[in-house]
Amino acid sequence: MSNKPKFAMYWAASCGGCEIAVLNIHEKILDVDANFDVVFWPVAMDAKYKDVEEMEDKSILLTLFNGSMRNDENEKIAHLMRRKSQILVSFGSCATEGCVPGLANLFPVNEIMDVAFHTVTTDNPNNILPQTSFEVPEGTLHLPTMNSRVKTLAQVVDVDYYMPGCPPESHQIAAVVDLVIQVLQGKAQLPPKGSVIGAGNSTVCDECPRARNVKMIKAFHRIQEVAPLDPTLCILEQGVPCNGPATRSGCNARCPRVGAQCIGCYGPAEGVLDYGARLVTAFASVVDAKEPAEIESILDGIPDPTGQFYRFNLADSLMRASTSNWKKNGH
Amino acid sequence: MSENTPNKPKIGVYTCHCGTNISSMVDVENVRDWAKEHLGSEGVIVSRDYKFMCSSLGQELIEKDIKELGLERVVVAACSPHLHEKTFRGASERAGLNPYLTEMVSIREQVSWVHTDKVVATAKAKSLIAGTVERVAQNAPLEKLKVPINANTLVVGGGISGIQAALEVANAGFHVYLVEREPSIGGHMAQFDKTFPTLDCSACILTPRMVEAGSNPNITLLTWSEVVSVTGFVGAFNVTIKKKARFVNEELCTGCGICWEKCPKSVIDDVYEAGLGYRKAVYTPFAQAVPKYPVIDKPNCTFFQKGTCKACEKFCPTNAIDFNQKDEYLNVEVGNVILATGYDLFDAGRVTNYGYGRLPNVFTSMEFERMCNASGPTGGEITLRDGITKPQTVGIIHCVGSRDKNYNNYCSTICCMQSLKFAHLVKERTGADVYEFYIDMRTAAKSYDEFYQRVLDEGTLFVRGKVAEVTDAARQPHEKGKLIVQVEDTLIGKQRRIPVDMVLLSIGMEPRADAKETGKLFGISCSSDGWFMERHPKLDPISTMTEGIYIAGCATGPKDIPGSVSQGAAAAARVLDKILQKEVELEPIRASVNENKCSGCRICNNLCPFSAISFMPELGITRINPALCQGCGTCVAACPAGAISGTGFSNEQIFAQIDGILMGI
Numbered sequence A: 001m002s003n004k005p006k007f008a009m010y011w012a013a014s015c016g017g018c019e020i021a022v023l024n025i026h027e028k029i030l031d032v033d034a035n036f037d038v039v040f041w042p043v044a045m046d047a048k049y050k051d052v053e054e055m056e057d058k059s060i061l062l063t064l065f066n067g068s069m070r071n072d073e074n075e076k077i078a079h080l081m082r083r084k085s086q087i088l089v090s091f092g093s094c095a096t097e098g099c100v101p102g103l104a105n106l107f108p109v110n111e112i113m114d115v116a117f118h119t120v121t122t123d124n125p126n127n128i129l130p131q132t133s134f135e136v137p138e139g140t141l142h143l144p145t146m147n148s149r150v151k152t153l154a155q156v157v158d159v160d161y162y163m164p165g166c167p168p169e170s171h172q173i174a175a176v177v178d179l180v181i182q183v184l185q186g187k188a189q190l191p192p193k194g195s196v197i198g199a200g201n202s203t204v205c206d207e208c209p210r211a212r213n214v215k216m217i218k219a220f221h222r223i224q225e226v227a228p229l230d231p232t233l234c235i236l237e238q239g240v241p242c243n244g245p246a247t248r249s250g251c252n253a254r255c256p257r258v259g260a261q262c263i264g265c266y267g268p269a270e271g272v273l274d275y276g277a278r279l280v281t282a283f284a285s286v287v288d289a290k291e292p293a294e295i296e297s298i299l300d301g302i303p304d305p306t307g308q309f310y311r312f313n314l315a316d317s318l319m320r321a322s323t324s325n326w327k328k329n330g331h
Numbered sequence B: 001m002s003e004n005t006p007n008k009p010k011i012g013v014y015t016c017h018c019g020t021n022i023s024s025m026v027d028v029e030n031v032r033d034w035a036k037e038h039l040g041s042e043g044v045i046v047s048r049d050y051k052f053m054c055s056s057l058g059q060e061l062i063e064k065d066i067k068e069l070g071l072e073r074v075v076v077a078a079c080s081p082h083l084h085e086k087t088f089r090g091a092s093e094r095a096g097l098n099p100y101l102t103e104m105v106s107i108r109e110q111v112s113w114v115h116t117d118k119v120v121a122t123a124k125a126k127s128l129i130a131g132t133v134e135r136v137a138q139n140a141p142l143e144k145l146k147v148p149i150n151a152n153t154l155v156v157g158g159g160i161s162g163i164q165a166a167l168e169v170a171n172a173g174f175h176v177y178l179v180e181r182e183p184s185i186g187g188h189m190a191q192f193d194k195t196f197p198t199l200d201c202s203a204c205i206l207t208p209r210m211v212e213a214g215s216n217p218n219i220t221l222l223t224w225s226e227v228v229s230v231t232g233f234v235g236a237f238n239v240t241i242k243k244k245a246r247f248v249n250e251e252l253c254t255g256c257g258i259c260w261e262k263c264p265k266s267v268i269d270d271v272y273e274a275g276l277g278y279r280k281a282v283y284t285p286f287a288q289a290v291p292k293y294p295v296i297d298k299p300n301c302t303f304f305q306k307g308t309c310k311a312c313e314k315f316c317p318t319n320a321i322d323f324n325q326k327d328e329y330l331n332v333e334v335g336n337v338i339l340a341t342g343y344d345l346f347d348a349g350r351v352t353n354y355g356y357g358r359l360p361n362v363f364t365s366m367e368f369e370r371m372c373n374a375s376g377p378t379g380g381e382i383t384l385r386d387g388i389t390k391p392q393t394v395g396i397i398h399c400v401g402s403r404d405k406n407y408n409n410y411c412s413t414i415c416c417m418q419s420l421k422f423a424h425l426v427k428e429r430t431g432a433d434v435y436e437f438y439i440d441m442r443t444a445a446k447s448y449d450e451f452y453q454r455v456l457d458e459g460t461l462f463v464r465g466k467v468a469e470v471t472d473a474a475r476q477p478h479e480k481g482k483l484i485v486q487v488e489d490t491l492i493g494k495q496r497r498i499p500v501d502m503v504l505l506s507i508g509m510e511p512r513a514d515a516k517e518t519g520k521l522f523g524i525s526c527s528s529d530g531w532f533m534e535r536h537p538k539l540d541p542i543s544t545m546t547e548g549i550y551i552a553g554c555a556t557g558p559k560d561i562p563g564s565v566s567q568g569a570a571a572a573a574r575v576l577d578k579i580l581q582k583e584v585e586l587e588p589i590r591a592s593v594n595e596n597k598c599s600g601c602r603i604c605n606n607l608c609p610f611s612a613i614s615f616m617p618e619l620g621i622t623r624i625n626p627a628l629c630q631g632c633g634t635c636v637a638a639c640p641a642g643a644i645s646g647t648g649f650s651n652e653q654i655f656a657q658i659d660g661i662l663m664g665i
């Protein structure tokens, strides 16, 4: 065993994109290897939970934890990693705000199961659904149990830092890795606990080069309906709902720069409690109509408000879940 | 008294009985004890009740506790903060506590007055108090903003109300810009012959005031002018006034009248003569106009339209006609503004069943005013539309366009008296029989009902009922050639058809057609009816929600001349009060932009009802002018970046309040 500080990365309910993003920091990954001893990283190396359990508490210096809290296994490992780590980073949108898995909070678990195991392309004549435990000659097998609602990492354990993004931009990850190494070398200080790292303090618009005017929106369109999009003018002003005004900066306005609206993967701006509510009031404020009927018809241009306003943030919003999902476990 | 909880400010809770207003529906003693017991952990160290918290004894109670117990926050559960927030914040300030650390909970308007179950009401009062206790702990001390006051005043509208306001301010020694859109000041009052209830001649009482306004050295009279832009805030408004080209050089013109005598072009005068008479293309609206200079009505002037004529120029003895004159723009700085833009009249043609515009002998009230006026189109003769025939019978219909859900719901307040005035004038001048068709008789002001009695004694016939129709379709021989008024006489419970020669429609008052735009220009709002909205309908009827903008006369709603004059004077008194204070204190409840967070997305740029928001293109960020901002919160809610915050309404305060309310349930 070397005496380099220890590094871990874990995925809970997530797509794997965050792991790819870490690998995508290219040669910086060598710095990680040079400065850290990677002790646990299921996607990159073989390891057992038992090994982690046997480590001393607080023996891991840095854990990047991605993925949301979908089931009891996710939560169990969250507690474990918290215990073993000095610095626990909520890494990426799923861990930080629930992200796309969080959208399931609008439906009860049994409905989700029914839908998932009865799609048109699913051949399931005997109506077989996953069981959480199953008897085999060797004994009882267990599968993790779904929680009634998806939670963020911070809703389950104490988190030191948050890194937004779906996934976090590689240059931001590289910068964070650099920072931690500098801290180890005594050349820098960690930001205050609870800070958002690897992102900006303003919103995507701040990094967006598109020209903008006083906004007066007469109609909302889907992006494919506006052809061609003016390449230099604010996308929102062209009627395509761009979430840039409410989304934390840090990605360097990746999407608007290439002609797509921001969909909000960097989450809410500093101090904003409910991302979707902010956006709803912002869009509503610039709808240029007075008559209720006209307002209605303009708003009909946003056919999926939940997807538009809460794609990444539902599990971390003020509502967090539909009532039925709240009632299930009483929390 | 309980011990202070560490980390919580020391809070005092004061619950008011408001006589029995609150205590009849809320168990005040119980609330008092509950607050002491249950909110002790939240910092409450003293909880008291009192019969009238707002009385000086009640206030002293708070002051004493602040001084003796070292209270750091005060919560008063009583009436609405609209009424007494100032009172209690004042009490705190006197005791040395920053006034913004005191908050009120409305347990009267929001609790006792709206509930019928004492148990529920008491529980709700507790919950609201708990919310405010949590909130007040998050309050920060704030300092009032101070702005110096420019001593000049702008008065918009030169009707009797605006004239009165301008004279009061000018006579106190301060400068006034009086802006009137028509060629002369005077407003509607200049059109009348006699005024109720005293029947004194309108011109005789109005023209001296007009002359005074025209000659007072402290008044810059700008007629044929309009305000086109307003920026700034109380104490320092910057106003741009458009002086429309008169085509008459005011320095040279003596008002001799030769030009309009010689002008060959007659035009129907829709404004001053209510369409009943003519004026020339170069004109003053009436003989006593102030100022005396005429204007050339460009769209109707033969020279402007056809290129030849210039009769006025030829005959003017002082060479005052100037066809090349251009609109001028004047920029003035003022500290306060009084809006006295008056009213428009209801369009009688909209009530098609009364036949106005179709049946010649149906007249509007304003036409009749002009007809009665000795200098009017008929020289004061009351005649039918032919200008010759004297009516034998006249019907006066009340409430035309007023008190009617198809038009305006409100009562125009003056038309009952104006109709009675007409009945008197008809009787006096023609001896004709007069019918008044009224729904209710509204004569509720000094000497008004006496005037009604007098008209009753004069033999005017009163029919109580809403007129269904005025028609010329005769059913009986005696109806031939007459106008028939079809009405349900509700006092005898019968339908009646009353043949008359002449019908007068007492049309109601309406907000100026452009009142909304005027309101927007000056940053004030209109009620749902369209009248300028007061800060408080009873206690502050001449102020608006925008500091430094006052309203007077019929611009705020229908009223008679005494009411319009009183409001003009009251608004002037307010302005003088402001001027004499030299500085104005503004509530520190303001929005501000955190420039590091603002991305310049410009979502908020068009939202501020007080034009306080501006975009800084060089910096790519938005700023709020704190003196203009009224703390309405619109932009705070809209900013998607959370870059705007409102003092007094931080997230922490709002969520603490919600937590407290839920905790108290």
Ligand SMILES: Cc1cc2nc3c(=O)[nH]c(=O)nc-3n(C[C@H](O)[C@H](O)[C@H](O)COP(=O)(O)OP(=O)(O)OC[C@H]3O[C@@H](n4cnc5c(N)ncnc54)[C@H](O)[C@@H]3O)c2cc1C
Residues within 6 Å of the ligand: B156, B157, B158, B159, B160, B161, B162, B179, B180, B181, B182, B185, B186, B187, B188, B189, B192, B194, B195, B196, B197, B225, B226, B227, B340, B341, B342, B343, B345, B365, B366, B369, B414, B418, B421, B512, B518, B552, B553, B554, B555, B559, B560, B561, B562, B564
């Ligand atoms: C038929 C009739 C008879 C009446 N008889 C009586 C009576 O006998 N006794 C009585 O007490 N009351 C009477 N009244 C009521 C009386 O007319 C009003 O109370 C009074 O005239 C209101 O004065 P004001 O100054 O508020 O408005 P106005 O007289 O309407 O004056 C407003 C002035 O502002 C000007 N103005 C408007 N907009 C602008 C703008 N944007 N910029 C610049 N200038 C502007 C207008 O040109 C006008 O000169 C009568 C009303 C009617 C309709």
Ligand code: SF4
Residues within 6 Å of the ligand: A204, A205, A206, A208, A209, A210, A212, A233, A234, A235, A236, A237, A242, A243, A244, A245, A253, A256, A261, A262, B601
């Ligand atoms: S395109 Fe989107 S990110 Fe860019 S300025 Fe407009 S709203 Fe902001």
Ligand code: SF4
Residues within 6 Å of the ligand: A166, A204, A247, A248, A251, A252, A253, A254, A255, A256, A261, A262, A263, A264, A265, A266, A267
């Ligand atoms: S522009 Fe918006 S959606 Fe695109 S990467 Fe940035 S934050 Fe994510």
Ligand code: SF4
Residues within 6 Å of the ligand: B398, B399, B400, B402, B403, B410, B411, B412, B413, B414, B415, B416, B417, B440, B441, B442, B506, B508
């Ligand atoms: S004042 Fe008389 S006539 Fe006028 S609206 Fe009111 S009730 Fe009708």
Ligand code: SF4
Residues within 6 Å of the ligand: B590, B591, B607, B608, B609, B610, B611, B612, B613, B624, B628, B629, B630, B631, B632, B633, B634, B635, B636, B646
């Ligand atoms: S809170 Fe915002 S919108 Fe309201 S007055 Fe102030 S700047 Fe204007």
Ligand code: SF4
Residues within 6 Å of the ligand: A245, B593, B597, B598, B599, B600, B601, B602, B603, B604, B605, B621, B622, B638, B639, B640, B641, B642, B643, B644
């Ligand atoms: S809405 Fe907020 S972020 Fe956008 S310009 Fe206004 S203050 Fe700045």
